[in-house]
Amino acid sequence: MPKATQYKTNSVIYFQGDVGDKIFILKAGKVLSKSNDIETKEEINELVAPGEFFGVKSALGRYPRDESAIVLADSEVLVFSVPEFEQLVLANTRIIMKMLKVFSNQLRRMHGKVQNLIGKGTSKDPEAGLFSIGEYYFTNRQYKAAVHALTRYLTLYPGGRYAVEASDLARKAGQGVAKVDSTALFAAAGAVDDEPDFSPPTPAAAPAPTPQAGPADPLAAKGFFEAVALANQEKYLDAYKIFQKIVATNADPEHSAKSEFEMGRCLVFLGKFDEATKHLTALIQKYPRHPDLKDALYFIGRSYQGKNDFTWARNFYTKILNLAAEDEPVAVKTRKALKELEGAKV
Amino acid sequence: MSLDLSVFNRFAITKRAGEIIFCEFEPGDAFYLIQSGKVKIVKIVGDLEKTLDILNPGEFFGEMALLEEAPRSATIIALTDVKLLEFNRANFEVLMAGQPQIVLNLLKLFAKRIYDQKRRFMVLTLDDIQARVADVFLMLDENGPRPTDPTDNSRTFPNSVEDIAHWAGLSVAKASEVLKQFVNQRRVEIQQGKIIVKNIMDFNRFVKSKRQE
Numbered sequence: 001m002p003k004a005t006q007y008k009t010n011s012v013i014y015f016q017g018d019v020g021d022k023i024f025i026l027k028a029g030k031v032l033s034k035s036n037d038i039e040t041k042e043e044i045n046e047l048v049a050p051g052e053f054f055g056v057k058s059a060l061g062r063y064p065r066d067e068s069a070i071v072l073a074d075s076e077v078l079v080f081s082v083p084e085f086e087q088l089v090l091a092n093t094r095i096i097m098k099m100l101k102v103f104s105n106q107l108r109r110m111h112g113k114v115q116n117l118i119g120k121g122t123s124k125d126p127e128a129g130l131f132s133i134g135e136y137y138f139t140n141r142q143y144k145a146a147v148h149a150l151t152r153y154l155t156l157y158p159g160g161r162y163a164v165e166a167s168d169l170a171r172k173a174g175q176g177v178a179k180v181d182s183t184a185l186f187a188a189a190g191a192v193d194d195e196p197d198f199s200p201p202t203p204a205a206a207p208a209p210t211p212q213a214g215p216a217d218p219l220a221a222k223g224f225f226e227a228v229a230l231a232n233q234e235k236y237l238d239a240y241k242i243f244q245k246i247v248a249t250n251a252d253p254e255h256s257a258k259s260e261f262e263m264g265r266c267l268v269f270l271g272k273f274d275e276a277t278k279h280l281t282a283l284i285q286k287y288p289r290h291p292d293l294k295d296a297l298y299f300i301g302r303s304y305q306g307k308n309d310f311t312w313a314r315n316f317y318t319k320i321l322n323l324a325a326e327d328e329p330v331a332v333k334t335r336k337a338l339k340e341l342e343g344a345k346v
Numbered sequence: 347m348s349l350d351l352s353v354f355n356r357f358a359i360t361k362r363a364g365e366i367i368f369c370e371f372e373p374g375d376a377f378y379l380i381q382s383g384k385v386k387i388v389k390i391v392g393d394l395e396k397t398l399d400i401l402n403p404g405e406f407f408g409e410m411a412l413l414e415e416a417p418r419s420a421t422i423i424a425l426t427d428v429k430l431l432e433f434n435r436a437n438f439e440v441l442m443a444g445q446p447q448i449v450l451n452l453l454k455l456f457a458k459r460i461y462d463q464k465r466r467f468m469v470l471t472l473d474d475i476q477a478r479v480a481d482v483f484l485m486l487d488e489n490g491p492r493p494t495d496p497t498d499n500s501r502t503f504p505n506s507v508e509d510i511a512h513w514a515g516l517s518v519a520k521a522s523e524v525l526k527q528f529v530n531q532r533r534v535e536i537q538q539g540k541i542i543v544k545n546i547m548d549f550n551r552f553v554k555s556k557r558q559e
Binding site: 133 | 364452
């Protein structure tokens with residue numbers, strides 16, 4: 001039980017620099033808290049308000065007292081041990097919240113002062129800083145870390161100063177991850193327990209657009225880049241689920257369309273060829289001018305090839321070569337696939 | 347941990363060894379409590395990844411996010427597979443209502459952080475750079491384990507010259523110059539991976555006299 005203690009005028013409850021494990025509440029009277037400003041050394045005198053705790057921080061951490069507590073007029077003070085104090089505040093959590101606010105303010109101020117002294121915070125802006133971390137891990141071949149940092153960068157700064165470099169590095173790092181431990185990652189992707197719904201999303205099934213729907217919903221962009229990173233790590237199932245969510249939410253038309261394409265791509269890699277064909281065909285009908293149209297055709301071709309339907313595969317591949325310029329990446333991929341088909345026939 | 351945290355399972359996340367939990371410079375909006383496993387706090391300084399600390403179950407990180415959504419000041423990487431509870435300002439109230447003991451621990455952590463920052467401030471405001479380096483050792487000694495023999499005034503620190511420079515807010519060149527002077531005065535010995543202060547009380551008196559000037 002906390003003890004009520006009487007203090008006479010001009011007595012001292014504790015001195016600055018003392019180490020003590022008691023916490024106090026002023027019940028009645030007048031107590032002065034006397035300390036020195038850490039920077040200017042100027043004396044700070046504050047009266048303790050009745051009902052207010054004092055000596056909390058130093059007692060909780062067993063640190064030297066920051067201030068002296070001097071009795072200006074006869075006072076009654078409740079004295080708590082740390083366990084008694086804990087018992088009291090656990091039953092009155094409002095007190096903890098209030099103190100947390102006071103402490104966090106002090107911490108922020110102290111932190112700021114220290115940062116000022118060491119001249120930090122001005123040297124690097126967060127955008128450049130985050131990119132440089134991705135770059136560091138990429139250079140040091142820690143690809144997983146690089147993918148994480150760069151994906152975060154792209155999520156936070158989709159149109160940022162280093163966005164082009166970042167997405168390029170993220171892609172390369174993703175390939176690096178795949179090379180380093182594709183088997184482990186694939187096992188991880190396969191370990192996902194809940195089976196996602198592979199049926200193509202129907203417009204009727206899609207929930208109403210969210211109220212914050214806008215042309216560039218940052219959440220959609222965030223999810224999109226995260227999912228692309230997952231796909232880069234061959235976590236197609238996880239990626240598929242996120243793309244599916246983006247399409248269902250339909251918060252941002254641009255990322256929805258891109259995600260619909262990515263869903264098809266994931267299905268191909270997951271070996272769900274029938275669903276992939278259906279999904280990508282619906283996509284092309286829905287978006288005849290989809291930016292990834294040729295790639296969508298390519299993946300339809302891949303699906304037919306996967307089902308050993310070489311005739312249809314060839315039809316699609318040929319169509320792509322008619323549409324695409326000679327040196328487009330999709331044309332290069334397609335010619336390679338056609339060669340594979342020739343090999344299969346022999 | 348002895349606390350029953352099963353009610354917070356919906357805030358639980360798991361990370362595999364080597365995965366980043368958050369990166370330095372990312373905006374912070376959540377703080378974490380380690381349930382199982384270990385994480386390391388790292389910072390990339392120049393072209394080196396420096397481990398600042400290793401945290402164990404029951405410890406928090408990212409708690410500054412509760413104050414402000416300032417950029418993270420370090421990167422956190424899972425050292426082993428880890429299970430974490432993730433809290434943000436929105437679900438903090440849930441934590442408070444369900445498990446006030448954790449919030450009380452957080453309060454204690456804040457008390458410690460404030461003290462640490464003040465102590466650091468005191469080191470950095472010493473004008474005499476010899477005293478500043480000496481005070482870094484005093485600070486590290488205060489945070490380190492108590493000596494088994496209280497009459498033994500020699501202290502061994504598992505720190506590098508770079509660490510000392512970091513805490514003293516000096517360039518590595520400047521810090522090693524000061525340390526060299528201490529070595530010449532036979533007050534300090536530098537060995538592979540550790541620095542030995544021959545008499546910590548001597549440093550204590552030295553810093554005190556400089557602080558009073």
